[in-house]
Amino acid sequence: MENEPLIDEALKSELALLYRAEDRHYHSLAHIGAMLALAEEYRRLLHDRSAVEAAIWFHDAVYDSRAKDNEAKSAALAEQKLSGRTTPERLAHIAVMINATATHQLPPLDDEKATSDAALFLDMDLAILGAEPDAFDAYEKAVRREYGWVEEPMWRTGRAAVLRSFLARPHIFHTAEFRQHLEPRARQNLERSLAALEG
Incomplete structure (x- = not known):
């Protein structure tokens, strides 16, 4: 079995x-x-x-x-x-x-x-968090569409809180492999997305 x-x-x-x-x-x-x-x-x-x-x-x-x-x-x-x-x-x-x-x-x-x-x-x-910026941006747009029923101000506040919670962690990824390959770009993507949400 x-x-x-x-x-x-x-x-x-x-x-x-x-x-x-x-x-x-x-x-x-x-x-x-x-x-x-x-x-x-x-x-x-x-x-x-x-x-x-x-x-x-x-x-x-x-x-x-x-x-x-x-x-x-x-x-x-x-x-x-x-x-x-x-x-x-x-x-x-x-x-x-x-x-x-x-x-x-x-x-x-x-x-x-x-x-x-x-x-x-x-x-x-x-892993998508550490993707190339274009792929990450497409992911963000797709998630926004899934929450299409949420009004924009509420979406910005809620999404910003989620992104901030990931950025506040000592590590976004749990394994050495993913930290090595994806952590720096994931942080850049999240910071960029957060700046856009709060801009």
Whole structure:
């Protein structure tokens, strides 16, 4: 059971439908594809690649920009759909990783390997912050479209608070690999975006 991929083609098709919803401008299949590509790129560092890939596929499965419990609902969906496909312990690790995307703080896990995988997973999810300026700007526009119902002054205040909270952290990324490659540009992108929001 452990060696089988957790996400089969039927489940991929089912999840792909959710990611193709019209109101998804950033949290779409393209985002999942980008994260899966990073999982492939960093596969030598992953201890349980199948579990990380399952977390990638499910982490934004439920996405409503008006809701506050998307991560919890996505984790619950993962537990429901993957029940019987793997051990309860592994399923718990997947759920913990998904829930951690609510804050992008490293979750408390009793297992060093699971913690390492969670750190990489969270960094993959935030890799866009350290993208080239054009790609980062396109991401910002896409997220704004997902929150199209929020009036501009409220959006600026809320988004600025989110960006400031990331900038206030000692490190945006949890792993040495991502810090080395993406941290400086992520800070530049966030500072530039913050200046535009507050300008």
